[in-house]
Amino acid sequence: MSTTPEIQPSFFKRYMIPIILIDVCIVLSIINRFTNLTSEVLMPQFGVAAQNVLGRGIILLTLGLLLLWLLITRQVGLKPKLWVFGLVALLIGAAAVSVREIENTGDNNYRIRYRWQPTQDQRLAEYQKGNNQIQSSQDEQANSASPTSQALDSNAPRYTDFLGPKRDGVVTGPGLVTDLKQQPPREVWRRPAGGGYASFVIAGGVAVTIEQREENEAVVAYDMASGKDRWVRTYPGHFKEELGGNGPRATPTIAENEVFALGASGLLVSLDLASGQEKWQTNILQDAQATNIQWGMCGAPLVVDNKVIVNPGGSQGHSIVAYDRSTGSKLWSGGSAKAGYASPVLGNLLGQQQVIIFGGENVAGYDLADGTEKWQFPFKTFNGINVGQPLVIDQDRVFITAGYDAGSVMLQIKNENGQWTAQPLWQNKRLKSKMSSAVYLNGFLYGLDDGILACLDAKTGNRVWKSGRYGHGQILLRNDTLVIQAESGELVMVAADPERHRELTKIPVLPGDKTWNAPALMEKWLLLRNHFEAVLLELPTVQVQ
Template sequence: MKDPKPTRLGLLYTILLLSTIALAYIWIPSTGHRQMNVMLTISTVVVAILLIFIWAMAFARLPGGIRLRIAGAFMLFLILAFSTLRIRGVTGDLVPILAWRWSEQSFGTVLFSSEVSGVQTQDFPQFLGPYRNGTIGDKELISWESNPPKEVWRIKVGEGWAAFAVSGQIAVTQEQRGEEECVVAYDLATGEQLWVHADEARYASALGGVGPRATPTIDEDRVYTIGSTGLFNCLDVETGSLHWSKNILDENSGRQPEWGLAGSPLILDKLVIVSPGGSADRSLVAYSKDTGAFVWGGGTVRAGYSSPSLHTVAGREQILIFNGGSVAGHDPADGKVLWEVDWPLTYGCVAQPLPISENRVFVSTGYGIGCKLFEISTENGQFRADLLYETPRLKAKFANFVHYEGYIYGLDDGVFVCLDPETGQRKWKRGRYGHGQILRVGGKLIVQTEDGEIVLVELNPEKLIELAKLPALNSKTWNNPILAGSLMIVRNDREAVCYEVGLEDDAI
């Protein structure tokens, strides 16, 4: 009887060696493009597994019975995986998130509710807070070690990446419920659903997820919302009844951004301002907030994913907007573009432009680009924007950044960083929180990590100081946290939870 031929391991070793070299080539150079590295890593691993399977079947000289068992196990694994699992999205680094195919979502169900007394309430009426800068400067959080946050309520919500806006005792957000895009109001104290306005619309993509992503804006007795497909609604904040509605993409010849419209409406006196990204002076558009009538338009650049914000720069009030491929300042009176600079990226522009002095604007984005500091000035009555520096040391993909006591704090491709904005030099970089969100409260920062945990950080230019951690949510969270008085609300595409936190008044 002939001895079986020895297994040919040389080809296997070659596959493993080449795969290792490929992974080292992907990660060792400092490319600054983490998402591309992740995609290349996944591709390398998949190709390596397929090559090893082919080696085992055709080149390893394994006995027929063993090859049959390997093939059967491989096919069984694929059948079980595809029949029981689904990809329900990706992380900010483009790592697939798996879920059971039979998992179901319910909406508006209160999972937990408790009574609270003596709660301080304060409006949080729009995206990133009262001044649209991710800062609440007149409050200070009491230590979470001695006075831990108390859970007030927890509810099931529909999919989407919008945050809450709060006015009085009403908290409003946007959700996807089946084939309907919904604006939903909840009781701030109990989490009970008050009303729902639903439109037949749905946005979904494997990478961007499902549902609306723009945070509502509340002004007096009305709430204004932008859906992912361009639906622009004005609703009664108490009842949800519709005052007027339009589609800003259709009306302004705009094109839906790849990941859906994400910019929140901006209220300015009698106007409501949105970013449809239309051509022919319809990049930024103002409507009458009472009637929905068109008032003015300006710019010709496609929409990005940031929201218009009002600031005084170079001695003049202007609306700043991060478009798809440019950063611009508009005249609030007529929408005219005062200044505009090209940005080396036509997608993924999410973080807000942030003025850090009377005439300097700090801008950042992810995907390997980084940040730039512009000086805005006037010459012969014309505005100009001059680049002072650019650096890859802060790549703000999703999260906005904050300016506090002369330093910039933000998430550099998911890692917390402190930057000196005068020089662009990094003070420190520590704490991998993923592609979450941040909110400054006095001298502390609420960090909503991408995996759902909340980290309370002391803002210190010398080092990272973590004060406390709170296991608020347990799945991917891209939504912004809010603080309405002493009530902190966080949510993702599955749950929302409200905590009571201790506050000191008259802080910074």
């Protein structure tokens, strides 16, 4: 008696489900990667960050469904299943053992820190072992070209505020050579730095910043000639945020012979510039009875005459607070909007000096004398994340920009019989600066639109061009050159040219790490840092005609 042999299903029928899953994964990944469906249609608030998160989610979901199919299918024997699940368990275990930390960039890409790599504190401690003495004053005097000897000159320029003297990214000085591959800058020193995202301010032969050192926030004066610590003043505190990173954020401010530094959790201190000795301290969040914002206090203290002005935020009339520069006692407060991430700006509006705050809910102008709110314009973004500096243009306009699909607005400021108003001249989404500030030159605005450099006509708001992906970096303007610290750690120079995007040079300076810290540019000295490393460059210069 003959039997009919059992017909085996084809390969496709046996593995139809995983084949379909893989095909769908590939198609969705291609659509997500090469179209703007996610970043501009489905989740415009989060832009490219949403695109990156969704891309990883598609892959992880596919892998999860494949493992589920493998678990329940009869098409695969027990032994191969055990091998696959054993391998998966091994990989997960290896990752858990080897990965110490996963950091996020501005677009939610990952930076992995492995356990065998030295930590920030270990690198810093190793550096300090052989570099605990600064260069002697005799050595400094012998080197007339050193940054220290120039800074000690009473007539020498100083760089005392975040993003330059007006906090608008405009930094005057000699013209810069713009082909740094042909004429590379001289690296004066390079050293490990503590965590955090503050920039430098420079005076008296030192560059001052605030950074995370172990479980302390440390205000540090780097010797400009050698990079070694001139002095360090530490305070207990370690701000941590999964997406925003660890450490303090607000750049200190130098006023004459004093340093004013604000920690991520609200501790404001006044220190002597020469020695680091404390004069006074107060916690601005406790004083205002305010709750800290998601990514911590970021605004650099603004020093005007006898006032130190900060933005703790809160509903109890403490959106803006002025402290006495000499004693730290409170002088006045005003406004009730929550804090943002921009720094206070002193602006001349229609002949009157006002403090302009881009907070978490609005942009507003305050009377310098008593903190009275003169005008305000509502501007809310996702979770109140307003970061870019407000720009005062021609004494009667204020420009602001933010990411998370918020866009930009140019405000017309008017004062009619003592009644101040702010009305939009134009408002659009052609420039969305998520983590940086725009700069203004000759009727045009330049900024990073979700990581891509863009130029806008300041009169109309029309975008002239958009090109050059520099991530969520930072921008300074020297004469007609944009000096960009790209998020990837590259130093880029771009012509401030409304006609077209012209990248002049690009060199790696802080490679392999995200760089959110703003550069500091004093004459030919360029200080760069991120949350791992700091470097001083001497840039080649040219005579400006």
